[in-house]
Amino acid sequence: MRVRFPPSPTGALHIGNARTALYNWLLARGSGGQLVLRIEDTDRERSTPENVELIFDSLAWLGIDWDGDVTYQSANAGRHAEVVAQLLESGQAYRSTAGPEQVKAFKEANGNRGFRGEDEGEGAVRLRMPDEGATVVRDIIRGESAFENVLQDDLVIARADGTPIYHLAVVVDDHDAGITHVVRGADHYSNTPKHMRIYAAMGAEPPTYAHLPLLHGPDGKKLSKRHGAASVQDLRNSGYLREAVINYLALLGWGYDEKTTFFTIPELQELFSLERVSKNPAVFDEQKLRWINGRYVRELSNVDLTARLEEFTGRTGLGPAVAITQEKISTLEEFWPLAGSFFDGPFDDPKAREKFLEPRESREALADAQAALAELPEPWTPENVEEVLRGVSERTQRKAKAIFQPLRVALTGTTVSPGIFETVALLGRDETLARVGHALEA
Known part of the structure; x- marks a missing residue:
């Protein structure tokens, strides 16, 4: 098994992306396979070195490692252009100046069938989609779905200036890296038939797909800042323990049985499987994470917890205060409001x-x-x-x-x-x- 985690370095690592990284890592480590880390940095304005470091820092804190060197999508631009040229030369792709208005007009005039254009010799590069049959996606989590080809627009795979768009770049990168299983969020599910058509045009077999359930807040809406912590950095800064975060993220969509809540990392690597992942949205509830974290905090030795709190607070000599507060805190952040007065004098309330x-x-x-x-x-x-x-x-x-x-x-x-x-x-x-x-x- 060879899986990948391809984050875009556009900011802090979102909890949903961290869950995707974790599932891929558990699969690789549990199967003796490999995990490839690819930075999808084609958005040059947002893909800053600082944002790339945020990804590395978050993965390092979680303990998620990868195999081989980090790859960068931007470094594969020559290969992307080569594939676009091959598809143009074979007649499987063509250039068209058609924009959104022309596509809309075509669909309205043709009973909402997918857009089909003619080769104009200029404009964006579009992949020809077949009019017959269906593209069947077999997904480990979501089952089998058929997408009628006639309803799919001829897919734009490169801009007029020749730069490839996401769909082509990700397929070429996955193919060249020998990825056997693509495990990603359900928001990519509608992209899968498009990607399978690109694989077919390249004369290559697609990987096995598994689309993970999206993360929602307790109110049923897409997880965001309004629900509290939204990134790995948020969780770390709030004083959550790495082990507790890993444990809780693993449970967001997956479960081994109805009774077991607490897993060690080796247990997760051994037990995790895509077949036990639900296709229904998972609910990120920070209160439950806090409860799980509190259990981990209370099971640490005084020496271990003291070391973590001294790193978290930047203070030393905390051991005696840790001993009398350990049973009362659920996160590292909660320690100082309880114990700070021992070191800095009484608070002013x-x-x-x-x-x-x-x-x-x-x-x-x-x-x-x-x-x-x-x-x-x-x-x-x-x-x-x-x-x-x-x-x-x-x-x-x-x-x-x-x-x-x-x-x-x-x-x-x-x-x-x-x-x-x-x-x-x-x-x-x-x-x-x-x-x-x-x-x-x-």
């Missing part, structure tokens, strides 16, 4: 301060907690801290929350933090008493 530090009863509760903690000898373990603070609650007949929340805001500046006992223990005696004292003075 005016609403929290107004609600939990300004009322007299809150300040009295905080003062009582301060006094009790000042008497607590070392070591300041979460267990010892809990015993002291619950003792304050019992002794003063206050609810625990009436003590814990003012203390939490005094120490972190916000109402959201790791467990209050773990927070106090991690800050330690001197820092805890200093922050409480500052809050009372303010």
